[in-house]
Amino acid sequence: xxxxxxxxxxxxxxxxxxxxxxxxxxxxxxxxxxxxxxxxxxxxxxxxxxxxxxxxxxxxxxxxxxxxxxxxxxxxxxxxxxxxxxxxxxxxxxxxxxxxxxxxxxxxxxxxxxxxxxxxxxxxxxxxxxxxxxxxxxxxxxxxxxxxxxxxxxxxxxxxxxxxxxxxxxxxxxxxxxxxxxxxxxxxxxxxxxxxxxxxxxxxxxxxxxxxxxxxxxxxxxxxxxxxxxxxxxxxxxxxxxxxxxxxxxxxxxxxxxxxxxxxxxxxxxxxxxxxxxxxxxxxxxxxxxxxxxxxxxxxxxxxxxxxxxxxxxxxxxxxxxxxxxxxxxxxxxxxxxxxxxxxxxx
Amino acid sequence: xxxxxxxxxxxxxxxxxxxxxxxxxxxxxxxxxxxxxxxxxxxxxxxxxxxxxxxxxxxxxxxxxxxxxxxxxxxxxxxxxxxxxxxxxxxxxxxxxxxxxxxxxxxxxxxxxxxxxxxxxxxxxxxxxxxxxxxxxxxxxxxxxxxxxxxxxxxxxxxxxxxxxxxxxxxxxxxxxxxxxxxxxxxxxxxxxxxxxxxxxxxxxxxxxxxxxxxxxxxxxxxxxxxxxxxxxxxxxxxxxxxxxxxxxxxxxxxxxxxxxxxxxxxxxxxxxxxxxxxxxxxxxxxxxxxxxxxxxxxxxxxxxxxxxxxxxxxxxxxxxxxxxxxxxxxxxxxxxxxxxxxxxxxxxxxxxxxxxxxxxxxxxxxxxxxxxxxxxxxxxxxxxxxxxxxxxxxxxxxxxxxxxxxxxxxxxxxxxxxxxxxxxxxxxxxxxxxxxxxxxxxxxxxxxxxxxxxxxxxxxxxxxxxxxxxxxxxxxxxxxxxxxxxxxxxxxxxxxxxxxxxxxxxxxxxxxxxxxxxxxxxxxxxxxxxxxxxxxxxxxxxxxxxxxxxxxxxxxxxx
Numbered sequence: 007x008x009x010x011x012x013x014x015x016x017x018x019x020x021x022x023x024x025x026x027x028x029x030x031x032x033x034x035x036x037x038x039x040x041x042x043x044x045x046x047x048x049x050x051x052x053x054x055x056x057x058x059x060x061x062x063x064x065x066x067x068x069x070x071x072x073x074x075x076x077x078x079x080x081x082x083x084x085x086x087x088x089x090x091x092x093x094x095x096x097x098x099x100x101x102x103x104x105x106x107x108x109x110x111x112x113x114x115x116x117x118x119x120x121x122x123x124x125x126x127x128x129x130x131x132x133x134x135x136x137x138x139x140x141x142x143x144x145x146x147x148x149x150x151x152x153x154x155x156x157x158x159x160x161x162x163x164x165x166x167x168x169x170x171x172x173x174x175x176x177x178x179x180x181x182x183x184x185x186x187x188x189x190x191x192x193x194x195x196x197x198x199x200x201x202x203x204x205x206x207x208x209x210x211x212x213x214x215x216x217x218x219x220x221x222x223x224x225x226x227x228x229x230x231x232x233x234x235x236x237x238x239x240x241x242x243x244x245x246x247x248x249x250x251x252x253x254x255x256x257x258x259x260x261x262x263x264x265x266x267x268x269x270x271x272x273x274x275x276x277x278x279x280x281x282x283x284x285x286x287x288x289x290x291x292x293x294x295x296x297x298x299x300x301x302x303x304x305x306x307x308x309x310x311x312x313x314x315x316x317x318x319x320x321x322x323x324x325x326x327x328x329x330x331x332x333x334x335x336x337x338x339x340x341x342x343x344x345x346x347x348x349x350x351x352x353x
Numbered sequence: 354x355x356x357x358x359x360x361x362x363x364x365x366x367x368x369x370x371x372x373x374x375x376x377x378x379x380x381x382x383x384x385x386x387x388x389x390x391x392x393x394x395x396x397x398x399x400x401x402x403x404x405x406x407x408x409x410x411x412x413x414x415x416x417x418x419x420x421x422x423x424x425x426x427x428x429x430x431x432x433x434x435x436x437x438x439x440x441x442x443x444x445x446x447x448x449x450x451x452x453x454x455x456x457x458x459x460x461x462x463x464x465x466x467x468x469x470x471x472x473x474x475x476x477x478x479x480x481x482x483x484x485x486x487x488x489x490x491x492x493x494x495x496x497x498x499x500x501x502x503x504x505x506x507x508x509x510x511x512x513x514x515x516x517x518x519x520x521x522x523x524x525x526x527x528x529x530x531x532x533x534x535x536x537x538x539x540x541x542x543x544x545x546x547x548x549x550x551x552x553x554x555x556x557x558x559x560x561x562x563x564x565x566x567x568x569x570x571x572x573x574x575x576x577x578x579x580x581x582x583x584x585x586x587x588x589x590x591x592x593x594x595x596x597x598x599x600x601x602x603x604x605x606x607x608x609x610x611x612x613x614x615x616x617x618x619x620x621x622x623x624x625x626x627x628x629x630x631x632x633x634x635x636x637x638x639x640x641x642x643x644x645x646x647x648x649x650x651x652x653x654x655x656x657x658x659x660x661x662x663x664x665x666x667x668x669x670x671x672x673x674x675x676x677x678x679x680x681x682x683x684x685x686x687x688x689x690x691x692x693x694x695x696x697x698x699x700x701x702x703x704x705x706x707x708x709x710x711x712x713x714x715x716x717x718x719x720x721x722x723x724x725x726x727x728x729x730x731x732x733x734x735x736x737x738x739x740x741x742x743x744x745x746x747x748x749x750x751x752x753x754x755x756x757x758x759x760x761x762x763x764x765x766x767x768x769x770x771x772x773x774x775x776x777x778x779x780x781x782x783x784x785x786x787x788x789x790x791x792x793x794x795x796x797x798x799x800x801x802x803x804x805x806x807x808x809x810x811x812x813x814x815x816x817x818x819x820x821x822x823x824x825x826x827x828x829x830x831x832x833x834x835x836x837x838x839x840x841x842x843x844x845x846x847x848x849x850x851x852x853x854x855x856x857x858x859x860x861x862x863x864x865x866x867x868x869x870x871x872x873x874x875x876x877x878x879x880x881x882x883x884x885x886x887x888x889x890x891x892x893x894x895x896x897x898x899x900x901x902x903x904x905x906x907x908x909x910x911x912x913x
Binding site: 028045053056068073085104105106107110111163200203205307 | 603676679693714822
């Protein structure tokens with residue numbers, strides 16, 4: 007058969023550029039693949055076993071060689087065997103899967119944090135240093151990276167197949183996932199939860215870089231203001247300083263050092279202040295009143311975008327003292343130009 | 354009489370067709386006219402009405418599957434617009450699940466056979482049975498209306514807040530359709546439960562019932578207890594859309610994950626509603642064509658019940674990556690592993706039913722073998738997804754699409770076709786072409802594997818489900834899958850043709866062409882409207898082929 011050279015070239019190129027197995031580009035990938043191969047092995051063995059039984063019996067006991075069936079009631083021993091052995095294999099799978107799950111979803115303490123906001127139909131990555139990316143994410147290799155993610159509208163799901171990680175991105179609550187890239191390169195980001203018209207367009211690329219390249223990238227692509235700096239401006243322009251200023255007469259609790267601390271609420275409930283708590287307290291203050299304070303804070307629901315909330319959270323994280331807060335307060339009271347940026351308050 | 358000469362009667366040969374005659378009076382010609390069908394209370398006629406309607410919807414759903422595969426032939430979104438593609442997979446899912454798979458075996462074969470198998474004249478509530486079919490038709494019509502008016506693009510899962518706040522399509526129409534069709538399913542389940550409890554013939558104890566009845570009983574429990582929760586979830590979606598009650602809206606204090614809990618509380622048991630009756634079919638077919646009682650009857654019967662019970666407590670395994678607490682994920686993963694065990698028991702019991710049997714390979718048996726292979730793959734790949742850490746990588750990809758289709762098409766649809774071929778002579782009194790039907794079983798099997806095996810690989814590569822366009826390196830596998838879908842389409846169209854042909858030209862089957870033991874095979878084909886001329890008294894166990902031999906021996910004596 008004659009194949010035209012053009013056709014031949016096309017076919018070889020097409021086949022050469024097709025994938026059969028994803029790259030292993032994170033520390034967790036080999037662990038996930040090990041479990042995968044175990045499970046594939048289990049399936050193949052199970053299938054071969056069933057195949058041998060069905061085909062073997064069919065040949066051995068087909069009508070022409072075995073015209074009279076021998077009635078057998080059953081066998082408790084055999085049935086116990088094929089109850090217990092599958093159960094044991096499935097329980098091994100359960101334990102193995104659980105270990106992997108905890109490994110993927112519990113970030114190491116030293117991981118760096120990047121925020122991801124999902125919206126129809128794009129991924130926005132916000133680095134604490136003020137690098138903003140759309141449908142792209144730059145990360146260093148050899149360093150654990152935690153993503154704190156939230157959706158501005160519908161359910162999305164953030165997936166990097168070559169890292170074997172994925173997590174649903176949900177409206178109204180932060181979800182996290184972490185990975186440590188091991189190999190420099192670019193990898194697909196997919197939104198895997200159906201999210202409307204351009205679901206299949208909600209894709210991007212992770213660029214994993216050597217630490218040197220990454221440092222270079224962070225310096226070159228910063229917007230000039232860090233998330234905390236944006237948050238500080240927002241904090242002033244929303245007049246949070248009026249109450250949360252740490253003075254003895256302040257009507258709101260001091261926010262210095264609050265992140266990571268344990269708070270007692272008026273309800274008597276003890277909470278650990280984390281990103282999620284801060285976000286909820288801003289949007290829904292009446293449910294999160296610190297003991298000793300009056301429930302006077304208005305809700306900011308609908309007034310601050312998810313990006314703005316991330317900026318505020320980042321700012322509050324960096325607050326060690328109230329010095330800067332009071333400085334801001336002083337400048338705005340003395341009618342000097344307060345460092346506000348028009349347009350920072352997004353709908 | 355020596356054992357050998359008794360057994361010579363059991364040899365499965367088609368009875369001499371020349372001597373078989375069509376009975377003069379049966380349920381099909383008992384009354385004439387369209388109204389006699391539309392107002393019938395006869396469970397057999399309602400089963401045929403259902404069979405025609407679900408076949409219609411199956412081919413509509415199948416056409417959407419074809420369009421989906423055609424679009425995915427190339428990586429670019431070039432056949433239709435994204436919104437249209439999204440409507441394709443939504444309509445495919447809604448039609449196939451709610452209008453085909455859920456009613457498939459119970460409403461057709463179950464409706465036809467359950468009363469006969471337990472020796473009853475009809476179901477307990479014939480009018481409610483007819484009402485079920487009308488509700489199904491209303492649901493189906495509304496689905497078609499939603500389709501004709503412009504379609505729905507929520508996905509069959511109706512995920513909030515996408516379905517409640519972000520789409521302008523006919524969500525409420527489709528939701529109403531599913532709500533109404535759900536009641537058809539509840540009523541069918543209710544009817545089966547009451548019938549099986551109250552209307553068994555004298556001597557038909559629980560452990561003399563065919564396993565098909567057990568499987569449908571277990572599925573009925575799921576239908577009655579699970580479907581109302583779906584109804585609630587659907588009503589809440591409609592209310593959220595229409596008046597914004599905010600149950601699922603975080604800005605109003607609602608919880609979007611609540612919808613996932615409610616939806617999967619039904620929709621996970623729903624897969625057992627779909628597969629259990631299919632498993633019942635396989636038990637009947639394998640026993641008949643190996644001339645042997647099902648190995649470990651009690652274990653198979655109780656495994657159906659165990660699946661039904663455990664099936665209610667695994668729903669959150671659809672939400673492992675959605676931020677449920679790690680510890681609840683642990684519990685649900687463990688329970689998921691447990692629910693896999695009864696399925697494994699069934700597979701091995703069926704395999705050992707063959708041992709020391711006397712096996713023949715008629716079409717239903719070929720389909721049943723297909724089922725065993727494909728369901729084994731489908732079931733074991735479910736263990737991948739039940740395993741927490743593996744689920745993270747595999748969920749929401751083509752792996753889950755492949756797994757689901759292996760269970761639902763490779764398992765359920767093959768079982769349905771096995772059942773249709775098995776009971777076709779009983780339902781219509783005619784035989785279909787054996788070579789053609791075997792060919793179509795083999796074609797379906799090959800086409801199916803070619804379609805869905807590449808999707809497992811695509812899934813591990815990370816290709817997300819419901820993608821209109823995809824990276825070019827996934828194309829080769831997608832081309833294979835589309836090629837397979839074409840073969841599969843041929844495999845599913847063939848039965849439609851030769852079964853229709855057989856209605857007029859098929860050979861006359863006679864009452865018991867397969868020499869099976871079930872009560873349904875001891876009456877004429879097609880049966881009388883009242884099924885039995887006198888109330889049968891059951892004094893033998895299910896699948897007692899020796900009883901059948903003695904019966905035949907007596908008949909010969911009487912005639913001779």
